[in-house]
Amino acid sequence: MESVAARARTGVAVLYRRWPNKDDLVLGAINYYGRTHPVEVPDTGSLRGDMIALLSGFSSGRVAFVTVVSAAFSGLLASTGLTPAEVREKLISDRPLSSSQVFLRAHERGEIDLDAIPPAVIAMPFDLMRHDLLMTLKPLPRERVLQIVDELFMPLIEAARHSS
DSSP, X not given: OHHHHHHHTSOHHHHHHHXXXXXXXXXXXXXXXXXXXXXXXXXXXXXXXXXXXXXXXXXXXXXXXXXXXXXXXXXXXXXXXXXXXXXXXXXXXTSOOHHHHHHHHHHHTTSOXXXXXXXXXXXXXHXXXXXXXXXXXSOOXXXXXXXXXXXXXHHHHHHHHHHO
């Protein structure tokens, strides 16, 4: 807290008035970064195009963020007892996911039936992207984005379409 206060040119007491502990400060900083560095939500006219653009945008726009967060994450997890999934839920629970817009538009165009697609299928491309970012600390190559979308996600979307 002392180094944060020094960098912000304020006192530690000021920080503690806003964030009762270091963990809340870290969560607040992560949340702030996400709000102030939004990833553009694409509208290419197709689910496939939107997913490629969205995953590419997240990958390139969040790689530096993932690197910094992963360094702070172990301390945060140890001191709070939260799992990575619980931290993620705390960070995104109060705001809509940008991917929701992509899926809603695809639903409105008749490309998908949101009621027929299992939530795991909707989450899968983003889970794979997060995994790759955390494992490599580098943006996903275009080939990997295409693999996720074309070889995994779109076939599952097609399967859901035919099962409904």
